[in-house]
Amino acid sequence: MLIFIKNIEVYSPEYKGKKNILILDDKIAYIGDDDIDLKLPFPVKVIDGSKYYAFPGFIDGHVHITGGGGEGGFATRTPEIVLSDIIKGGITTIVGCLGTDGVTRSMENLYAKAKALEEEGVSTYIYTGSYRVPTTTLTGSVMKDIMMIDKVIGVGEVALSDHRSSQPSIDEIKRLTADARVGGILSKKAGVVNIHLGDGDRMLGYLKEIVDTTEIPITQFWPTHINRNPSLFKEGIEYAKKGGFIDFTTSSDPVFWEEGEVKASRAIRICLEEGVGEENITLTSDGQGSLPQFNEKGEFVKLGIGRVTSLYKEVRDAVLEDKVPIDKALKCITKNPARILKLNNKGRVDVNMDADLVLVDKDSLEIETVIAMGKILMEDKNILFRG
Ligand SMILES: CC(C)C[C@H](NC(=O)C[C@H](N)C(=O)O)C(=O)O
Numbered sequence: 571m572l573i574f575i576k577n578i579e580v581y582s583p584e585y586k587g588k589k590n591i592l593i594l595d596d597k598i599a600y601i602g603d604d605d606i607d608l609k610l611p612f613p614v615k616v617i618d619g620s621k622y623y624a625f626p627g628f629i630d631g632h633v634h635i636t637g638g639g640g641e642g643g644f645a646t647r648t649p650e651i652v653l654s655d656i657i658k659g660g661i662t663t664i665v666g667c668l669g670t671d672g673v674t675r676s677m678e679n680l681y682a683k684a685k686a687l688e689e690e691g692v693s694t695y696i697y698t699g700s701y702r703v704p705t706t707t708l709t710g711s712v713m714k715d716i717m718m719i720d721k722v723i724g725v726g727e728v729a730l731s732d733h734r735s736s737q738p739s740i741d742e743i744k745r746l747t748a749d750a751r752v753g754g755i756l757s758k759k760a761g762v763v764n765i766h767l768g769d770g771d772r773m774l775g776y777l778k779e780i781v782d783t784t785e786i787p788i789t790q791f792w793p794t795h796i797n798r799n800p801s802l803f804k805e806g807i808e809y810a811k812k813g814g815f816i817d818f819t820t821s822s823d824p825v826f827w828e829e830g831e832v833k834a835s836r837a838i839r840i841c842l843e844e845g846v847g848e849e850n851i852t853l854t855s856d857g858q859g860s861l862p863q864f865n866e867k868g869e870f871v872k873l874g875i876g877r878v879t880s881l882y883k884e885v886r887d888a889v890l891e892d893k894v895p896i897d898k899a900l901k902c903i904t905k906n907p908a909r910i911l912k913l914n915n916k917g918r919v920d921v922n923m924d925a926d927l928v929l930v931d932k933d934s935l936e937i938e939t940v941i942a943m944g945k946i947l948m949e950d951k952n953i954l955f956r957g
């Protein structure tokens with residue numbers, strides 16, 4: 571399929587000005603000022619881009635695509651994701667993970683759901699493992715999972731500083747990270763370790779000690795939920811200034827904001843004001859994951875469900891409410907996660923990149939059209955289900 575998008579202002583995520591974009595099959599074939607005279611003997615879809623901005627397709631690096639939860643018993647296990655939510659959220663690349671429950675949720679099911687979403691047009695990857703160490707795997711080995719299974723891009727979400735973790739020793743985390751790193755090196759993959767930070771007092775202590783006492787680089791870790799409370803957020807800023815990546819969760823509930831969670835859109839602004847490198851900041855949604863509330867005795871109170879549509883909502887809030895420049899806010903869900911995940915064809919609007927694009931209304935910044943691997947999944951807010 572040939573798609574020609576004319577006269578569109580492009581955020582690649584850096585602002586490129588008004589361009590014409592030609593998509594050929596699943597790649598961006600041309601981006602530039604020339605008006606291509608398309609007298610071709612086959613259909614070309616022409617889109618008038620004058621009322622849109624073009625953004626890179628969004629990358630959500632942490633989604634419970636087969637559902638998660640369960641912290642309030644079996645009735646609180648959350649549902650698996652539906653494709654329409656992913657499309658409405660402008661997400662064209664998604665990384666699936668397991669969470670607290672690594673028993674009724676399996677790696678096999680996670681892999682199958684990732685393959686299903688890929689068949690439906692979205693680029694998908696998965697982390698091997700769940701909250702617990704030793705991790706659940708597909709082949710019995712973290713290193714083998716990463717090296718032998720194309721969709722496995724790293725390990726996670728591994729829980730630290732949380733009453734629901736497996737209370738791993740620091741040596742267990744060192745070995746797990748070493749296996750992920752070497753598995754990644756040997757298969758040209760990220761081998762990144764997605765770390766879940768809970769509300770415990772140890773915070774990023776384990777990661778800082780591993781970085782200080784081994785040869786493992788700080789960039790091997792991708793710690794998430796860093797905005798969940800003010801102390802962790804503050805420590806995260808210092809950690810990022812040392813070159814680490816920090817990830818803010820966009821799914822939330824007003825009760826968390828009362829308890830001190832830093833709204834993701836504000837977290838971006840504060841980090842930029844504090845001098846954190848803009849390439850060290852990311853957002854992920856924790857979509858379909860549970861958002862459980864526990865009282866001070868550690869007793870379950872209730873839980874909500876994460877939504878992937880919160881990912882872009884927080885970027886849009888950052889721009890419209892927190893006055894973060896569009897390109898810097900966009901980087902958090904495009905170029906930055908692409909670099910962390912070593913997805914070299916993703917996260918940027920440029921020639922030879924995968925044709926993953928989101929067209930938003932220039933005034934409202936609302937998502938209008940979503941193109942994934944050169945296929946239009948939503949046009950003018952209408953989802954185009956293909957049979
Ligand atoms: C960041 C906070 C608000 C949510 C966070 N969610 C998960 O980690 C996923 C969840 N446990 C699941 O397994 O589905 C949490 O529970 O701390």
Ligand SMILES: [Zn+2]
Nearest residue numbers: 727766767795
């Ligand atoms: Zn988590």
Ligand SMILES: [Zn+2]
Nearest residue numbers: 669727856859
């Ligand atoms: Zn999660």
